[in-house]
Amino acid sequence: MRDDVEETLNCNNIGMNSQTSSSAIVEAIPRAFESYLVFLPSSLVCLSLADNNLSNESFPMDMSSLPMLKELYLDGNRLVSLPNWVKSLSGIEILSISENYGLESLEHPPPTLKELRFDFFRDGEATFNREMSPVLLKYGVLGVLGRGNFEGILEEKDMRDVEEKVLRALGWSHLVNLDFTKIQPRNNQGVKRRVKMVYEFGIFNTWYVGKEMPNWISDRRWEGSSVISFTIPSSPCNLRGLNFFCVFTSGEFITNQGENITNEGEFLAYISDIRISNITKMCSWIYHPPGRFEGNREGITFSSHWMFGKNEMEDGDEITISLSEDFDSNFCRWECGVSLMYDEDEDEDDGLGYYKSWNHIIGGDLSPFQTTTPGEY
Numbered sequence: 001m002r003d004d005v006e007e008t009l010n011c012n013n014i015g016m017n018s019q020t021s022s023s024a025i026v027e028a029i030p031r032a033f034e035s036y037l038v039f040l041p042s043s044l045v046c047l048s049l050a051d052n053n054l055s056n057e058s059f060p061m062d063m064s065s066l067p068m069l070k071e072l073y074l075d076g077n078r079l080v081s082l083p084n085w086v087k088s089l090s091g092i093e094i095l096s097i098s099e100n101y102g103l104e105s106l107e108h109p110p111p112t113l114k115e116l117r118f119d120f121f122r123d124g125e126a127t128f129n130r131e132m133s134p135v136l137l138k139y140g141v142l143g144v145l146g147r148g149n150f151e152g153i154l155e156e157k158d159m160r161d162v163e164e165k166v167l168r169a170l171g172w173s174h175l176v177n178l179d180f181t182k183i184q185p186r187n188n189q190g191v192k193r194r195v196k197m198v199y200e201f202g203i204f205n206t207w208y209v210g211k212e213m214p215n216w217i218s219d220r221r222w223e224g225s226s227v228i229s230f231t232i233p234s235s236p237c238n239l240r241g242l243n244f245f246c247v248f249t250s251g252e253f254i255t256n257q258g259e260n261i262t263n264e265g266e267f268l269a270y271i272s273d274i275r276i277s278n279i280t281k282m283c284s285w286i287y288h289p290p291g292r293f294e295g296n297r298e299g300i301t302f303s304s305h306w307m308f309g310k311n312e313m314e315d316g317d318e319i320t321i322s323l324s325e326d327f328d329s330n331f332c333r334w335e336c337g338v339s340l341m342y343d344e345d346e347d348e349d350d351g352l353g354y355y356k357s358w359n360h361i362i363g364g365d366l367s368p369f370q371t372t373t374p375g376e377y
Contacts, residue, residue, distance in 0.1 A: 043068050050096075051076035059083050070094065075117075081105045098140075106150075126150040153358070159195040159206060166351040170204055170305040171243045171341050174214045183209040185293040185300055188268060198290060199355055204305040207269075207291050211249045211299025217337035226323040228338055234315045239308060241341035244321060246271060246302040248295050248334050267332040269293050269300040272324035276306065280317040295332060305341070307355070 040047070045068050052058075054077040063069075063085040071094040072086065079100040086095065092110050096117040097103065106118055106126040117138040120126075128150060137153070159180045167176050180195040185207050187193050195208045213220065219228055232239065248269040270292040277284040285306075293300050313319065323336060 040066060042066065045069060046071040048073040049077070050074065053078060056080060056083055059085055063089065067091065072096070075099050079103055082107060082109060086110070098138075126153070128153045154200045155198070155355075157197045157199075159197055159208075162197050163351050169352050171216075171241070171339065172206075172303060172305070175206075175208075175303075180208070185209055185291075185295075188292040188294060190294060193293075201287075202307045202358075203287055204307070204355075205289055206303050207293055208301055208303075209298050210301045211247055212301075213245055213247050213335055213337050214339075217243070217245055217339050219339075220335060220337040226336070228321045228336060230319055230338070232313060232315055232317045232319060232340070235342055237342035238310065239313050239315075239340055240343055241308055242276070242306045242313070243339045243341060244274065244276075244304045244306065245337045246323065246334055247299060247336075248301070248332050249299045250295070250297050250332060267295045269295040269302075269332065271302060274304075274324075275320075275322045277320045277322075278313055278317050279320060281312075283312075307352070 042065060044066055047066070047069060050073045054074070056079055067090065069089055069092055072089070072092060073096045074083075074086075075096050076099045079097060080102045081104060082097070086092070087108055087110060089110055090112065092112055093114045095109060095113055095115070097106070098117045098119050100119065101121050103118065103120055104124055106120075106124065108127055108129055109116060111129045113135050115136040115138070118126075119140045137150075159175070164176050167173065184192045184195055195206060197204060197206050219230055248267070250267065271289045273286055273288045275284055275286045289302060289304070321336075321338060
């Protein structure tokens with residue numbers, strides 16, 4: 001019987017690893033694909049249906065005959081949404097659905113995923129379950145400069161549309177009533193970009209033109225000391241967040257002749273990564289802020305708010321915040337600052353309830369949540 005199955009598969013250009021029967025590459029899909037499911041062993045763990053001109057209608061509604069499937073590749077087809085049967089795969093860990101250029105939605109992918117690859121063309125919509133496990137995202141938003149909005153994972157919002165109560169809850173009261181059209185940063189290609197609030201994994205952040213550190217920032221460090229260490233002071237209120245700011249301004253450099261020159265021109269402002277460590281609780285969160293921006297004598301400011309849950313940071317905990325230094329400090333200088341946010345600063349309805357319902361893991365390891373965009377299209 002086994003030989004008969006393999007012979008049938010081979011006659012239809014379906015290649016399968018006959019030694020382990022753990023993977024299959026379907027190179028040509030017959031019209032009655034559902035009838036060929038019986039030839040796929042229930043022990044299958046990897047299946048590629050890439051580049052077969054498949055549409056959503058090409059598949060059966062049920063693929064429960066593949067309970068052991070761990071990897072599924074649907075790249076290069078004509079899918080417009082995530083097929084329903086994919087959502088029912090109880091053990092799937094890797095799903096690739098890239099280069100389906102008609103893809104419009106990606107709703108509720110299986111929460112067991114550890115890696116997800118997909119592309120949207122312009123206004124695609126993605127919705128993730130709030131109980132989603134940490135997942136490595138690799139995606140492109142074709143035809144759009146931006147990161148897209150993926151409910152439950154990532155939101156990018158024009159700062160002009162952010163409610164005042166949200167800004168105040170974040171500790172960004174200095175941004176209230178500003179004309180954001182006058183503080184638009186230029187990206188590394190010299191194009192002005194709107195000031196946006198990006199939220200992902202418990203962190204809010206934004207970039208804008210300016211060189212003034214808010215006066216309520218308590219702990220500050222200039223370049224040469226990119227590590228801030230402190231102990232959380234005692235307070236009758238619960239700590240609910242931490243603000244981290246970084247201001248980039250024109251710097252000085254020394255010529256080959258030993259002459260000090262102040263750079264009044266442009267420089268590139270970006271942060272490779274920020275690491276916040278709770279030494280007491282032995283946990284860290286490493287974050288790679290999005291964006292590279294051209295700065296000048298007006299300066300560039302990065303503002304971020306890190307939203308904590310209960311018991312993730314408490315009185316007496318020793319905290320260390322470190323900033324990578326792989327940018328060229330000869331052409332810009334920077335100042336970093338930290339401030340803590342407590343419940344006493346929060347109204348009953350602070351506007352953050354929506355974000356608090358999302359899956360964020362401050363106090364844990366963020367590395368499985370990495371997001372990558374394969375360039376701008």
